[in-house]
Amino acid sequence: MRIRILVLSTLLALSGAASALTPDDVKSALAAEVKATDPAFKDFSAQRGNVFFHARHGGEWSCATCHTELPAASGQHTVTKKPIRPLAPAANAERFTNQDKVDKWFKRNCNDVAKRACTAREKGDLLAYLMSVKP
């Protein structure tokens, strides 16, 4: 029992280390990144994010291939067929609350979909779109 508590608290500490964020915090950080190179930048566009999410960008897949056309719904890995929990924060409160995970999965998935890293503006637009999606 004591060991179990120890293991659980260790896991919590590990997973909670960077999870005090909200999706808004993540979006603000991206906005700051864009502003650094473009002082005229005002705000991200959910509309542009919507277009980006459903379009293909040089690869075989779009974001929607796995996360489905409706990001508030459960997705499915197109290769392993494993289920993927909803991407929209309104449908899944864990999304975009951990900067390390956000960075890791943008890196992996942008490479698969766009065959390159996404720009901060693209990520911000995507996040704005995902935050606008209601279940």
Place this chain on the structure above:
Amino acid sequence: METTAMNSQSTPAGGKPTHIRILVWDVPVRVFHWALAGSFITAFVTAESEAFRNVHVVSGYLMLALIVFRVVWGFVGTRHARFSDFVRGPGAVVNYVRSLINGNPEHHVGHNPAGALAIILLLLLGVGTVASGWMSFNEIGGDALGELHEGIATTMLAVVVVHVLGVIVSSFLHRENLLRSMLTGYKDGPREDGIGHRRGIIAIALVAVLGWFGWGLTQGQFPGLLDANAAAQQAHHGESGEHDDED
């Protein structure tokens, strides 16, 4: 006794023991070595893309199967394949590395103590990588397990790099091509240090079993390990909404 010693250590004009070309590594040891290297590299280069997720998982299972074989072979294999032939304490490793630095390297026909340490570490890290990868793939342990998987795999890569550098350094210092001997099985050494059997049949059986296993995995023959079709049907019937995959 005296005669045997004379035969093995007979010193002709040069003052060195008579060295002939002897077989040291049986075929299963060599097939294991290169198949493990291949599956590790495959798993590593397919880790970053979802497109190769099944290839990544299959190479992980093959790694584990290879390691299981190697552990068994470490007890029943030919002389230099056995753990009892090369597993030594930390003192032996320190002495060996020191002998390399001093420019007067200890010679070992089988695995040298540093190589032996690499083998043990790689076997353990290999099992750890596959176990943590399997848990991540099956959504056990959450993000922490995923991080652990990457950490162990990176550590394993570091040991591989040290191992490769060690082979290069030792090859130069011993004036002995260790890379070639892991390909051909032969080294130069005293006759009685050689092994008598190649155990080629065992290697063929190993390759056949691994081939059957790997092919079966890609064809969905082992649904508990990797089964795209069953998962698809499950999702289609809406029975799997509670699972957690983080991408």
